[in-house]
Amino acid sequence: MAAEKETATEQRILDAARSVFLRKGMMGTRMQEVADEAGINKALLHYYFRDKQRLFEEVFCVCGKHGMQGVWEELTHDRPLFGNIRAFVAAFHTAIEREPLFPHFLLSELQRDPQHLLKLVDLGKGAREHFFGQVMEAQQRGEIIPIDPRQLMVNIMAWCQFPHVAAPIIKHVGGMDQKTFKQFLNERSTLVAELIIRSIRA
Amino acid sequence: MAAEKETATEQRILDAARSVFLRKGMMGTRMQEVADEAGINKALLHYYFRDKQRLFEEVFCVCGKHGMQGVWEELTHDRPLFGNIRAFVAAFHTAIEREPLFPHFLLSELQRDPQHLLKLVDLGKGAREHFFGQVMEAQQRGEIIPIDPRQLMVNIMAWCQFPHVAAPIIKHVGGMDQKTFKQFLNERSTLVAELIIRSIRA
DNA sequence: GTCTATATGTAGATAGAC
DNA sequence: GTCTATCTACATATAGAC
Incomplete structure (x- = not known):
């Protein structure tokens, strides 16, 4: 037909x-x-x-929508802060596995035409606000050190995205082939959440 | 003339x-x-x-040479590991202040023609090897948790570079103007080193 | 060393046959 | 809906005058 x-x-x-x-x-x-x-x-x-x-x-x-859909959501669940962080990092890792070049692409186009990108970014607005609230609460309860929630957010995003953006460099420097690099990223998917938590736990 | x-x-x-x-x-x-x-x-x-x-x-x-010159060097000094990390992060911050678009540029060109970039990256080879050695020693002395030195290196680079690569997004999400963003980065220049250390301290 | 004018190649887009 | 052939615009690069 x-x-x-x-x-x-x-x-x-x-x-x-x-x-x-x-x-x-x-x-x-x-x-x-x-x-x-x-x-x-x-x-x-x-x-x-x-x-x-x-x-x-x-x-x-x-x-863009396909890429991050369901990832931001992980930050909005009624779980303890640390649980949300773990889930977010894991979901991010899974999402990027489907489209490994997307982070690199997104950041490359960012300079050329910021408008489209920023619309896309707004999709996670609600989730981030919820997350910021949770961080403040955890701070007041003394569970984590005092920290600007935006710095924490940047820290999480950086560890999730950067390895994919800089993939060729990392492979080169570490002398990794595709398979080894994939393993390296798999290790990160749990490591990142745990180290983030260590970095802010009171 | x-x-x-x-x-x-x-x-x-x-x-x-x-x-x-x-x-x-x-x-x-x-x-x-x-x-x-x-x-x-x-x-x-x-x-x-x-x-x-x-x-x-x-x-x-x-x-490229102008950009990272003197930064890698900070990792090779005969200081305790944590001191080297603090100095490296600070030097990185200073270097990028001189050429804020360089991280973004470098990563953008990475996909198009990896060869040139990787040559540039090799300039830091010696420094990284020294750093890796220091990490292993600190691990054996029980000062830090067991961790793949390459993961740690990626973590440091990610926190130093990502904020500049994603600058327009961060400004947009955080509702920052140029001045506020600069301040945000200044806070990071000390925060990053301290949180990295917290994340690995035994 | 610096300019104007031009050649050459190529990419995006269209016309029109099938 | 798919193709070949072509148009137009523009970017790199060169020729040649001053």
Whole structure:
């Protein structure tokens, strides 16, 4: 059926576009390369998505929502603070496993066009506010040291994201192949939460 | 004198190129924009630096060496481990103050052409090995918990670099203007070292 | 050394056949 | 819906005058 084929092609384009955009960024991506990877030609790209910008935004929105959905949520549960931190870090790790290049991509595009990114970031607003509240409470109960909740948030995000952003450097410096590096990241998924907690526990 | 004028122009080009390359990356940079910012025209760019690639590499090498020089060194001193960590974090903070966009730039270009970057990274090889040795010793003396030194190194780098890479997000989420953000970073310059130490102290 | 003008290549986008 | 061929715009790079 025509409808099925249409959808199939559109999907192939989106997959190819995601792959190339994530690796090369908006400016580095050539429509020809997307077409090649999708197994079609350039004209068809413009038939489905009017121009490069729209294709980019399509990929970006889908990818962004898909990426962090369910991760921020982990911070909003009615669990003790430390439990929420552990769950968040674990969920982050799982989410990034599905799309390892996304952190790098997101930060690369951040300089070029901050607007889109910041909209995406707002999705986690409620979760962060809940988290900040929990941190303040834990502080007042004397469970953790006095600390600006924003600093703590940055610390958590940094440890979760940075290893993926700097992956090639880490592999090079540590002399790791892909398999060893994956293991290194797996170790981190529990290590990070425990060290974060050690760093703030009163 | 001709020699002086020549040098001045070359310097103006390099300054302009650094500014644009750091903000837009290799692919996003237009030679026209570099020329405009240097107050000359495109042809002169090619007169001084044969092509875009060479101009880029010139900027990149100078900027890279200038950027991290003296920072890695802090890890090699004959101080206790914790002292080295504190000094390293502080030096890192100072270095990045001089070139705030460099972390973002470096990580953006990492995907496009890993080769140049990895050469730059090797400059810190000796320092890292010394640091790894110190970590092992501290572990054997029971001063710190058992931890893969590479994980610790990644943790330190992550906390130092990530805030600059994600600066626009942090400002947006935290509702900070430039001044407030700078203050936020200043707080980190001591906070980071102390929390790193807390996270591993036995 | 610095400029204007131009050549060359390539990327994004469209027209039109099938 | 998919293709080939083409247009247009622009970026890098060069030629040549001053």
